[in-house]
Amino acid sequence: MSGRGRGGRGGGRGGRGGGGRGGGGGGGGGRGRGGPPSAAGPAGGSSSGRGGPPGGRGGGSGKDRRRAKQQATVDAKGAKEADANAVRAIESELFAGGQSSGIRFSDYAEVPVTRSGPGEESKGGPAALISFDVLGSNGGSNRRSIAVPKFLLDNVGRCKYASPTPIQAHAIPIALDAKNDLMCCAQTGSGKTCGFLLPVIAKLGTGATTTPEGAAERAATPAALVMAPTRELAIQIHVEARRLAFDPAAMTSATALRAVVVYGGADAKAQLRELALGVDVLVATPGRLTDFVDRGVVSLARVKHLILDEADRMLDMGFEPQIRKIVLQRDMPPKHARQTLMFSATFPDSIQKLAREFLRDYTWIGVGRVGSTVNAIAQHFELATCDKRHKLDLLIAALAKAPPPALTLVFVQKKRTAAWVAGQLSKQHGVRAESIHGDRTQSQREAALASFKSGKAPVMVATDVAARGIDVPGVAHVVNFDLPTAADDFDSYVHRIGRTGRAGREGMATSFFVPGFDPKTGNGKIASQIATLLREQKKEAPAFIANGGGGRAPAFVAAPGPATDARPAAMRGGGGRGGGGGGRGGGGGGGRGGGGGGGGGRGGGGRGSGFGGGGGGGGGVSVFTSADAGGGRGGGRGGRGGRGGRGGARGGTGPPPPKVQRT
Structure with missing residues (x-):
């Protein structure tokens, strides 16, 4: 029965030889030899004993080497397919339902644009961008100091951006030159986010940045910082940054750009874990950013690009002390060592003062009437009372004009009114509605917003805290359940109705106007501003607004x-x-x-x-x-x-x- 042993433990550095009693000797692989003969068996290396796997240095048989090579090829192919599947999953997540220009996008061609300062064309500034395709060429009339990476141009296509909006056409070519600071004033929904993210990501994507000496050890050191007033807006900017920074070729390497968002009202530990993985573009609300900077987990010493989005809104919400602390008192590089871009829907004295302090000799870009909204929004007004039950009846009638699945955003003044209106619509009228306001937790707010975006709940009732924080391209109808009562709050009306008619789409806004000048309920103090806005847009104001907003409802x-x-x-x-x-x-x-x-x-x-x-x-x-x-x-x-x-x-x-x- 000789030669039927298992052949020992061949392979490694040589078979150990010597089968059991009557067993064959081990067949050694590589330089190893067969072991000594067993007591009753034949000499080691019997013909019928099978050698082990190839030896360490000498290798085994040609068949074993081929098998190992095939396995390595299969493993590499599997890993490559897994990476490709992961990239496809991320791409699907980021670009599902991408936004394109609206059906009235051509109306933007008539929007007046004012440009002044060092970036003015007459002073050698770049020409307006007529097409995103021009960014992929080195010639043309758009003189730039930096090339736009191919992955970024591909992402513009994935986002279905057909043509630049006016703010994009003028801001992008100027911001691509790092020597230029910008102060842009454009209405809500005009494409400002892409206008500042595209040039910043273009510059970050063309060369590696290094952490300067003296930066806090283990602190996150972003190269670009975007500050926004609300968590909702910060989240949406972060999503847009991830879209534009998506690079399939760099997904599995250390060269991939990372965008991270931090904001209050959410788990700080989860945000700290994201920061620990590295960050190139940091999107933040002022409060949470101040906290992280004070704790030493974020260093601003590496920031080369500072963007303040909706700056007027941040000041309205009382964030000016935090903004000044971040920009002027921390390790933020001075204004001559960074590029600063400010975007605002209005340009009051407070914003002009901030621009003088934060920006170098900047280029001013104004799109359309400052504080105005696009003409694509049809504005309707209903005479109402201050009784919320009667306004609810008006709301039911207004919803009938744009029935589901059209997405409708309803704005109210008080948090408890938001909860009441959403509850009445859902429980008494069979209309799926969600509410979003300051008393809801962050997880509740995000769940409500997701339900609204998906159309599961086609009506969202919101307070002003979300007036600029909701960016849903499909909003067809905005309802002002409660209009502002103070003349200084008229901008709030503009920001609210700017949630519809975005990027050239048609939109509708319905407002319930309570006549009189009661400081808590009357809307008479904004009547003249509404009438002026309508006249400038060549629209006729209702008599109860044109006459000054006084009197009583009939x-x-x-x-x-x-x-x-x-x-x-x-x-x-x-x-x-x-x-x-x-x-x-x-x-x-x-x-x-x-x-x-x-x-x-x-x-x-x-x-x-x-x-x-x-x-x-x-x-x-x-x-x-x-x-x-x-x-x-x-x-x-x-x-x-x-x-x-x-x-x-x-x-x-x-x-x-x-x-x-x-x-």
């Missing part, structure tokens, strides 16, 4: 009928003519089967209960509403059980109702 009483109340007439009550006659009063007790008084709500009088008619709705100005809304919901609450209704705000005709024990 009284409107909905006539009862099957469409509003299908109950018998005896139970419907007086239909709004009883009691005080549908004015501000409207009292009216109901007798047995009697009608409720007053109140031009749904069905006029209150609802009957038992043998008694419903109490009449009284209620201040609650009967004032818009005819388009189909009537209000009744002024005040009807009395319960058929005794008297509640008296009107200024005294009803009936006696006050007795106390009723509620069960």
Whole structure:
């Protein structure tokens, strides 16, 4: 039975030879030899004993070498395919649903653009960019000091940017020259983000940067810093930066550009882990950035490009001390050693002062009317009351003009109003709605925004905290449930309606205007500014705005009928003519089967209960509403059980109702 052993442990540096009793000797691979013979077996290296794998230095048989080479090839191919799959997954994540120019994009050709300063064409500045394709050539009229990498041009195509917007056409060629600082004033939704990210990433992508001496050990040292007022806007800038910096060829190497975002209201540990992996482009809100700089986890010593986006909004939100601390008091390079780009929708004195302090001799670019919005937005105004229930009826009517799946963004003044409106739409009217405001956690805000973007919830109710933070290309309709009440807050109106009609798309804005000058509820103080804006856009202002915004909303009483109340007439009550006659009063007790008084709500009088008619709705100005809304919901609450209704705000005709024990 000789020669049937397992052949020892051949391979390595030689087989160990010597099978078991009666076993064959081990077949040594490489320089190793067969082992000594066993007690009862033949000499080592018997013909039937199988050698082990190839030896260490000498190698095994040709067959074994070929097998090892094939396995190495298979492993390398598998790793390459895994990397390719990962790159494709990232590409799909970043560019799914890419944005292209809107159907009214040609309207931008008529938007006036003003350029002054060292970048002015008459002073040797570059010509406006007529096409993104020009960036890929070294010639042409666009004189540049830097070439745009191919991966960046490919990403412009992946993003479906067909043509540059006015701000992009003028800002990109100037910003590509690192010697130029920029102060750009353009309306919301004009493509500013691409206007500053493209030239910055072009410069970062053409050469490696090094950490300067003296930078804090283990601190993140970004080469570009973008500051934004809100976490939502910061997140969206970060997404755009990742899109433009996407480079399939560098994904698995250390040369890939990394963009990181940090903001308050989220887990700082997760953001610190991202920073520890390295960062080239840091997008941050002022508060969280100040915290990280103070803790020494971020060093600004390497910053070559500083961008302040929506600078006016940051000042409005009280971030000026943090901005000054970051730019002037930390290890940020001085303005002559960096490039600074400022973008703002308005250009008040405070922004002009900041520009003088932060920027070198800068080029000014103004697109269209400062603080204006694009003509592609159709602006509608409805006369309303301050009662949120009546405004809700107006909102239902407005939603019918742009029904789902059209995305609608509704702006309110108070956080509790946002939650109430979203709840009423979802629970009472079958309209999927989300809300976003300061009392919601970051995870709730992000989940709500994702639901809105996907169309799962086609209505988003937001406070001003999100007025500039939401950048959803598909928003077709903006509703100002609560308009600003102070003249100084008119810019808020412009920023809000700028959420629609973005990048040349058509948009619609509906605003509920409460006449009068009450500091808490009246919108009369912004009437003249709205009228001026409409005149400049060659649009006619409604009479209640053109006349100064004073006066009262017209009284409107909905006539009862099957469409509003299908109950018998005896139970419907007086239909709004009883009691005080549908004015501000409207009292009216109901007798047995009697009608409720007053109140031009749904069905006029209150609802009957038992043998008694419903109490009449009284209620201040609650009967004032818009005819388009189909009537209000009744002024005040009807009395319960058929005794008297509640008296009107200024005294009803009936006696006050007795106390009723509620069960």
